[in-house]
Amino acid sequence: MTDEKTGGGTPVPQPEEVNGPRSGDLVTGASAPRTLEVVEVREGMFGVHGSGDTSGYGGLVQPVAMPGASPRPYGGWFDEVVDVLAEVLAEGGTRFEAAVERVVVDPPGAHAELTIHVHRDHLVDVCRALRDDQDLRFELSLGVSGVHFPHDVGRELHAVYHLTSITHGRRLRLEVSVPDADPHVPTTTSVYPTNDWHERETWDFFGIVFDGHPSLARIEMPDDWPGHPQRKDYPLGGIPVEYKGATVPPPDTRRSYS
Numbered sequence: 001m002t003d004e005k006t007g008g009g010t011p012v013p014q015p016e017e018v019n020g021p022r023s024g025d026l027v028t029g030a031s032a033p034r035t036l037e038v039v040e041v042r043e044g045m046f047g048v049h050g051s052g053d054t055s056g057y058g059g060l061v062q063p064v065a066m067p068g069a070s071p072r073p074y075g076g077w078f079d080e081v082v083d084v085l086a087e088v089l090a091e092g093g094t095r096f097e098a099a100v101e102r103v104v105v106d107p108p109g110a111h112a113e114l115t116i117h118v119h120r121d122h123l124v125d126v127c128r129a130l131r132d133d134q135d136l137r138f139e140l141s142l143g144v145s146g147v148h149f150p151h152d153v154g155r156e157l158h159a160v161y162h163l164t165s166i167t168h169g170r171r172l173r174l175e176v177s178v179p180d181a182d183p184h185v186p187t188t189t190s191v192y193p194t195n196d197w198h199e200r201e202t203w204d205f206f207g208i209v210f211d212g213h214p215s216l217a218r219i220e221m222p223d224d225w226p227g228h229p230q231r232k233d234y235p236l237g238g239i240p241v242e243y244k245g246a247t248v249p250p251p252d253t254r255r256s257y258s
Helices: 015-019 023-028 078-091 120-132 195-206
Strands: 036-043 061-067 100-106 113-118 140-148 157-165 170-178 184-186 209-211 241-243 246-248
Touching (some): 078 100, 078 113, 078 120, 113 120, 120 170, 120 184, 157 195, 170 184, 195 209
Parallel strands (some): 184 209
Antiparallel strands (some): 036 061, 100 113, 140 157, 157 170
């Protein structure tokens, strides 16, 4: 299309350029030097289902894509860390391929970050290797985060560990994925004692069970609280509120549109 006012042939943005890339582009786009895995395609906005969309974005289609495994070379010090980790695990009798699901370097470019996806059965061994080897020395864990991807079937719950090497001035992530039907991950408190509180919070908000934890109990919500509030299948409005004898229902149940 051309600009009728100037006649200069200025291209007019097409819908796919305005709304973002399509799912096919995300997976196979020539501009992306790595593969992406589409785990969900969202339609509309604000999670409206069944009651009509009053936002004006009912036609919006947005894929949710996760970065796939990155090819070698990773760049910078990433290759060194992965190679040393593989060597240390092999010395302990564990194959790198058995312990590590994939290595992800994302986003591409100068601001790339390293994420190592680990099988839960080998999580503690990987943490210990990263902490103790002199060429790795990731001696500080900054905590554990939970993530919930309801549409990532068989991998709905993710536990993410943020590790820092004070010795070498480096940072990386470890990520463990488990199914909602079996949300068990071994505790890392024997390697990083400060993860005690963070694992309790992740259990409290996401329902990931850290086996072997010294005292896995809620840390933010009351002990008798039903459910895990930061999961995406948790009711949007929480629970009804009682105030001076009146009951205020959760926001997502107050009104519906036809």
